[in-house]
Amino acid sequence: MSYMIDLEKMLSDLISIPSVNPMGKTVSGSIYYEAELTNYLEDFFTKLGLPWARQTIEPKSDNIFARLDGDIPPEAGGQIILFEAHQDTVQVDGMTIPPWTPTIKEGRIYGRGSCDTKGGMCAMLGAFARLAEERPANMPTIIMACSVNEEFGATGAAAFEEFWKSDSQFIFPQAPDAAIVAEPTSLDIVVAHKGTVRWRCQTSGRAAHSSQPELGTSAIYRMGYVIKALENYVKEVCVDLPSHHLCGRPTLSIGSIAGGRGINTVPDECTIAIDRRFLPTEKLDAVYKQVIDHINSFPGIDFEVHHEAPFSVFEPLSDHLNGLLAESLHFHASKVKPGCNITGTPYATNAGKFGSFNVPCVVFGPGSIEQAHTSDEWLPLDELHKVSEVYYQFGKKGIAK
Numbered sequence: 001m002s003y004m005i006d007l008e009k010m011l012s013d014l015i016s017i018p019s020v021n022p023m024g025k026t027v028s029g030s031i032y033y034e035a036e037l038t039n040y041l042e043d044f045f046t047k048l049g050l051p052w053a054r055q056t057i058e059p060k061s062d063n064i065f066a067r068l069d070g071d072i073p074p075e076a077g078g079q080i081i082l083f084e085a086h087q088d089t090v091q092v093d094g095m096t097i098p099p100w101t102p103t104i105k106e107g108r109i110y111g112r113g114s115c116d117t118k119g120g121m122c123a124m125l126g127a128f129a130r131l132a133e134e135r136p137a138n139m140p141t142i143i144m145a146c147s148v149n150e151e152f153g154a155t156g157a158a159a160f161e162e163f164w165k166s167d168s169q170f171i172f173p174q175a176p177d178a179a180i181v182a183e184p185t186s187l188d189i190v191v192a193h194k195g196t197v198r199w200r201c202q203t204s205g206r207a208a209h210s211s212q213p214e215l216g217t218s219a220i221y222r223m224g225y226v227i228k229a230l231e232n233y234v235k236e237v238c239v240d241l242p243s244h245h246l247c248g249r250p251t252l253s254i255g256s257i258a259g260g261r262g263i264n265t266v267p268d269e270c271t272i273a274i275d276r277r278f279l280p281t282e283k284l285d286a287v288y289k290q291v292i293d294h295i296n297s298f299p300g301i302d303f304e305v306h307h308e309a310p311f312s313v314f315e316p317l318s319d320h321l322n323g324l325l326a327e328s329l330h331f332h333a334s335k336v337k338p339g340c341n342i343t344g345t346p347y348a349t350n351a352g353k354f355g356s357f358n359v360p361c362v363v364f365g366p367g368s369i370e371q372a373h374t375s376d377e378w379l380p381l382d383e384l385h386k387v388s389e390v391y392y393q394f395g396k397k398g399i400a401k
């Protein structure tokens with residue numbers, strides 16, 4: 001395979017292989033899970049002549065890692081740079097364009113995953129292949145990792161540490177010295193972002209026939225108090241919490257509500273799902289407890305509110321470790337995007353997880369977060385080429401020391 005990879009052709013291939021995340025639902029059908037895309041990637045790495053390994057996270061859902069050795073292998077003290085992109089996409093319900101038939105029009109490529117984040121993955125694969133072909137002098141070792149299940153819990157990225165601690169195939173022998181996560185950042189360098197903790201909470205009541213509601217206790221009325229308490233938390237507490245210089249303030253949102261068995265029954269159960277965004281300076285356990293304490297002390301709440309353990313956690317990304325990495329990447333990114341920013345975002349990525357393993361990590365990729373998950377998702381093709389060039393230039397030298 002030549003390093004002159006046709007990026008647009010490869011991105012079309014990646015989009016045309018569905019890899020929809022079931023988002024916790026029981027599903028069947030070939031569009032779900034990443035298996036077919038992982039097979040494509042395996043084939044790609046094999047054709048490059050590079051060693052690769054898969055790590056099964058759940059059925060039909062494997063992380064894949066490929067290794068390109070630098071001048072000094074990591075076993076002899078050389079640097080490891082991790083390139084990471086997730087394989088899964090969100091669902092396609094309500095899309096106004098064909099999700100898996102990529103179309104190129106007026107400098108954009110349309111399709112599910114084009115922006116989040118097959119575009120970034122393609123730019124990385126292109127740079128990786130080019131480095132594999134050229135083997136520039138003084139290059140660090142590069143591990144190209146394509147993770148699974150980013151969109152619903154990030155369990156793929158969470159398993160990386162376990163892999164590099166126990167990899168018997170010598171693909172990924174130790175923690176990387178730095179990591180770049182491909183997500184749509186409009187060619188800015190994201191050095192900090194908020195974390196996310198999501199959990200469900202329930203109120204209970206007593207069922208009764210709706211002709212005699214006085215005999216029952218409505219779990220929905222009770223949940224009304226909980227919702228008021230959370231609205232009050234947003235308006236009175238969050239606004240006074242310390243702000244982060246790059247991420248802003250913590251936020252909270254109720255994403256869903258379900259309750260009641262039918263119109264003729266007083267509801268005995270109601271459930272909501274809470275999404276609390278927390279700062280790199282906040283601690284997950286303390287944040288979870290703070291919200292629960294606020295509910296429990298709110299006027300009118302004299303009943304039990306049951307909080308489940310969180311079903312989804314994304315670690316926040318702190319900028320205390322990644323200054324040197326951001327500077328090195330910024331040097332190259334400024335050449336294709338004059339005025340490229342070093343910045344923070346309100347949304348979470350796999351970078352927070354790597355940061356929590358003490359790996360310096362930044363997020364950088366083509367496309368805007370505004371187009372991620374949308375009904376007509378697209379990516380500007382010029383950004384695909386520019387970002388691939390930046391990954392390649394950075395990959396040649398690694399972090400400047």
Ligand SMILES: [Zn+2]
Pocket residue numbers: 086116117150183
């Ligand atoms: Zn993404």
